[in-house]
Amino acid sequence: MKLILSLTIFLTYLLIILGGLVHNTGSALSCPDWPLCYGELVNTTSQGSFLEQMHRVIASLIGFFSMGVFIKCRSYKKSHPRLYRFSLATFMLVLFQGGLGLSTFLYKLPTLISTTHLAFSLIFFCCLLSLKNEWKLIFEGNFLSSDDKTALQKTYNPMIRDGIFFSISIVAIQVFLGAVMRHSGAGNICGLGTSIFQCFERETTQILYWSLNPKVQINLVHRYVALLAFVVVVWNGMRVFLMAMRTNTLSKDLRVSILLHSASLIFLIILQAISGAIVSKSNISVFPTTFHLASACLIIWNLWSLRNRVRNLELNLFGEVRHTFVSDVLEITKLRLGTLVVITIAVGIFAAPGNINFFKAILSLVLMTMVVCAATTLNCYIERDVDKNMERTKNRALPSGRMKPGVALFIGYSLLAIALPLLVIFVNWPTMILSLIAAVLYLFAYTPMKLKSEAALFVGAIPGAIPPVMGWTTVTGKIDAMSVALFSILFIWQIPHFLAIAMYHAKDYDAANIKVYPNKIGFSKSKRDIFLYTIILVLVSLSPYWIGFSSVTYRNIASVCGISFLILSSFGFFIKDHDAVLSWARTYFWASIIYLPLLLISLIFFN
Structure with a gap:
């Protein structure tokens, strides 16, 4: 294997x-x-x-x-x-x-x-x-070479893992910019000036530090991020290398592995910088450009391997992955949920008719992500006492006491205070208003209503369905039939999706006194509702084709995905065993996570 x-x-x-x-x-x-x-x-x-x-x-x-x-x-x-x-x-x-x-x-x-x-x-x-x-x-099995685990527990610094996380993030951004530059033709527009901060524009022979030309902008930002990536990777690579050198209680294999990965990481980032300079001078010739990609992939390989080894070490030392302030911030901002929301925003941006500057699109995504993270952070603050009663949430940063409530409150409101005005300045008023409506409904309608009425499900689906409309208005500045179709797809999708979650987490929700339909109407009727709402979802998913926005290819993909999803939803009727029902609900939940991106991505590619 x-x-x-x-x-x-x-x-x-x-x-x-x-x-x-x-x-x-x-x-x-x-x-x-x-x-x-x-x-x-x-x-x-x-x-x-x-x-x-x-x-x-x-x-x-x-x-x-x-x-x-x-x-x-x-x-x-x-x-x-x-x-x-x-x-x-x-x-x-x-x-x-x-x-x-x-x-x-x-x-x-x-x-x-x-x-x-x-x-x-x-x-x-x-x-x-x-x-x-x-x-x-x-x-x-084991990763330690001696029984002196206590000494290593005292000296180990989990911030090492945060450094690797930031390195992976910045390198991933750099590779993404490089891919955009390469595929958009921006790579050969600039030569190398006397420094990395200069673009020698080949058509005009001008030396530029910035330009209104989007391709020049992408090229220069790629260079600036390259410099940042170099500093971050070298710094964190040295930290990991020195940690392994000072730690004698590691097994020989693990210690040598960490030393080799961190040392090769520093060597590769230097090689990457040199190859990048050669690419700029050589007008995107084949060998330097391919070598530049190869070394970037090796850097990601080393970083991810280091991340895995450090994680293994923490599991062996403490029996769990250690929490840090950074990991707690990522937890309260609910990065995984935010990723799905960002995808739906991006769908609205890329599906909308008309053109948008690359960096305006990225800035819009960042600002709207900040609003989403602010809302989820404030939600964690509001529900911190409720979370103490649920098994799956009681060890989170706020209910466990690792983070003070005031810190989460400050982070949440700061993100809103920064993002909302910038959305008005750099995007437009409709997008800002939609962002604010989504945040207010999520925090002050859905969150308190969960403790009072099962109908909170439908109220919560409204802010959950607004993000793709925000992406649409980012480009068009208005709400039209297609934006309503996007809203409808996301709104209906959330209902059976959350019903499935509520079924296999029914005990947790009951312990926290959160009102959900499976605990009120029972599992049999919940299975029926999941099936009925899946039928509605399949029909609504075809609305972009019916209004003339998308192609026959999209219609076919949506039909195949929808029918497959509908068949899965019908399996619930034939399952009677309680544990098997919970397993089916969990399967439906994961299927819904797969179904939605497939549907939305096909809407972008085949409109």
């Missing part, structure tokens, strides 16, 4: 590099048909067709290996659920990547699809690394 995982990781790295080579050599559309090339399984008539076929073959191998790993890990679903979840995630991601790869071919390399394809390749890559790490953690 470990060998298969190692091979899949290596092939994924090779596939990412080969994808860069295919793009850099202009080979991306060398084969006019799919999955064959000029009707042949292997075509060597040109370098381009050979490279593109190699890319397809390796992608297929990764798909088969991922399916095999998932099948193997299904047997550990109950004994090692984390291992199973990683295997499921990799399998779903590889299917999604296959669809993106096909879309890239069919729609002739649009920047959005190509950039998304690379981004999800890196997410898949990191997921594979975590899957392998989880396998080793379960089946290979």
